[in-house]
Amino acid sequence: MNIRLLFRRSRIRLAVWYTLVMGSILGLSGLGMYRSIVQSNWVALEREIESIAGTLHDSLEPMLPASGDPAGVLQRIFPDLCVVGQACTIHPTLIQRHTTGISDRSIYYIRLFDAQGTLLAFSPNQRFQLSDRFNPISWQTLYGNDGRRYRQFTTILHSAHHPTTESDYSSWGYLQIGRTLTSFDAETRRIQWILASGFVITLSLVVVSSWWLSGLAMQPIYQSYQQQQQFTANAAHELRSPLASLLATVEALLRIPNPDQQSIEIMLPTLERQGRRLSDLIKDLLLLASLEQDASSLKFQPCCLNDLVTDLAEEFLELAIASNINLTSQIPPIEIYTLGHELQLYRLVSNLIANAIQYTPAGGSVIICLESHDRIAKILVKDTGIGIPLDQHRRIFDRFYRVDSDRSRKTGGTGLGLAITQAIAQKHQAYLHVDSRIGQGSIFTVEMNVINYH
Numbered sequence: 118m119n120i121r122l123l124f125r126r127s128r129i130r131l132a133v134w135y136t137l138v139m140g141s142i143l144g145l146s147g148l149g150m151y152r153s154i155v156q157s158n159w160v161a162l163e164r165e166i167e168s169i170a171g172t173l174h175d176s177l178e179p180m181l182p183a184s185g186d187p188a189g190v191l192q193r194i195f196p197d198l199c200v201v202g203q204a205c206t207i208h209p210t211l212i213q214r215h216t217t218g219i220s221d222r223s224i225y226y227i228r229l230f231d232a233q234g235t236l237l238a239f240s241p242n243q244r245f246q247l248s249d250r251f252n253p254i255s256w257q258t259l260y261g262n263d264g265r266r267y268r269q270f271t272t273i274l275h276s277a278h279h280p281t282t283e284s285d286y287s288s289w290g291y292l293q294i295g296r297t298l299t300s301f302d303a304e305t306r307r308i309q310w311i312l313a314s315g316f317v318i319t320l321s322l323v324v325v326s327s328w329w330l331s332g333l334a335m336q337p338i339y340q341s342y343q344q345q346q347q348f349t350a351n352a353a354h355e356l357r358s359p360l361a362s363l364l365a366t367v368e369a370l371l372r373i374p375n376p377d378q379q380s381i382e383i384m385l386p387t388l389e390r391q392g393r394r395l396s397d398l399i400k401d402l403l404l405l406a407s408l409e410q411d412a413s414s415l416k417f418q419p420c421c422l423n424d425l426v427t428d429l430a431e432e433f434l435e436l437a438i439a440s441n442i443n444l445t446s447q448i449p450p451i452e453i454y455t456l457g458h459e460l461q462l463y464r465l466v467s468n469l470i471a472n473a474i475q476y477t478p479a480g481g482s483v484i485i486c487l488e489s490h491d492r493i494a495k496i497l498v499k500d501t502g503i504g505i506p507l508d509q510h511r512r513i514f515d516r517f518y519r520v521d522s523d524r525s526r527k528t529g530g531t532g533l534g535l536a537i538t539q540a541i542a543q544k545h546q547a548y549l550h551v552d553s554r555i556g557q558g559s560i561f562t563v564e565m566n567v568i569n570y571h
């Protein structure tokens with residue numbers, strides 16, 4: 118499958134998931150906010166009705182007659198109410214008197230029922246919109262025939278006269294206070310609209326940011342994939358050259374009908390050289406792969422850096438003499454220890470020394486210094502060789518990267534030496550850096566933590 122298409126699909130899938138998750142979180146929080154706003158509005162509305170009902174109830178009860186036809190009394194008490202069976206004059210001031218401070222007083226209505234639930238009086242502004250049938254439930258939501266919703270509170274009225282019988286005491290009648298829910302419903306719709314449009318706008322921003330974020334998330338994967346591809350291509354290329362040369366030598370040998378001892382002796386070293394190069398390359402690749410695996414299985418031990426530098430200086434002396442290079446080492450009298458994997462640390466420093474000798478012309482010098490400051494051990498490999506251009510300092514640690522491919526290949530380098538060195542340094546939490554100028558030589562420095570060990 119086209120790899121670009123695969124990455125694009127993964128990015129889309131990631132963006133969709135981001136959007137879904139963020140959208141759900143936003144939706145749920147919006148819903149929660151909506152519920153709490155509506156609920157608090159509702160509670161405030163009921164409290165308002167209850168407080169008006171309480172005020173009216175307290176004002177009315179002392180004036181209620183104990184028994185008899187209440188019509189005359191009611192008219193005296195409530196001149197603004199319409200009494201059932203009598204002509205209704207509309208001067209709705211009663212509610213207004215008791216609802217000082219409420220913004221729109223015309224939205225309230227009042228109804229009075231006797232103990233049997235017969236309508237006695239009502240405020241004129243709601244007379245034709247609600248059924249006259251009595252329902253004693255405290256809180257009700259009613260639907261008027263004008264299509265509006267009403268919230269209504271019913272409270273019992275007792276006569277102020279001292280009760281003579283049980284029924285006298287129980288109830289005189291009922292007072293109902295209600296208000297339209299028009300403004301409440303309008304406010305609820307307004308909140309719904311604000312939240313819905315806010316959700317749509319936020320969701321669009323989430324879609325855009327999800328796309329951007331998924332792009333960011335895919336970037337390292339894409340880069341790592343490309344590096345892997347590059348590495349495979351480079352490895353195949355590096356393996357192909359010695360293999361092709363090896364096969365060519367074998368074919369040439371086979372083409373000779375009766376190869377004499379001399380031809381065999383000429384060709385065998387070439388075969389051996391190519392075979393060794395292949396084997397070195399495969400060993401380096403395997404080592405790199407193992408270094409990139411989890412380090413938890415590796416056991417670090419105290420390593421004496423003085424011994425390490427002395428051993429390697431001795432080991433490379435022969436090669437240095439053969440290349441006409443003056444190899445020296447500077448080691449302090451105090452022993453310096455670090456925690457690490459001894460073989461890997463030997464490989465790390467030996468790669469640097471091998472490179473220093475390899476890239477220093479005859480007559481030059483290589484110095485290996487070991488020093489320690491503030492519990493940090495430093496191994497410096499200095500040479501007076503060809504040097505490295507400044508813009509290549511970072512790239513030389515890439516796998517198979519060579520500053521001068523032809524020269525490096527001719528000297529037998531695989532291009533993996535510094536990549537291995539860096540991988541080992543990273544595993545040991547060591548700091549590796551290079552200071553080099555073209556034509557002025559190079560200094561490779563490894564910094565490691567010192568431990569106390571005797």
Ligand code: ADP
Pocket residue numbers: 472473476500502503504505513514518519520521525526529530531532533534535536559
């Ligand atoms: P190679 O096997 O080619 O030596 P390395 O990874 O060890 O591969 O080094 C990468 C490149 O860095 C080399 O090809 C060489 O160009 C450059 N290099 C490394 N060490 C030195 C040095 N001491 N002096 C000059 N160039 C160096």
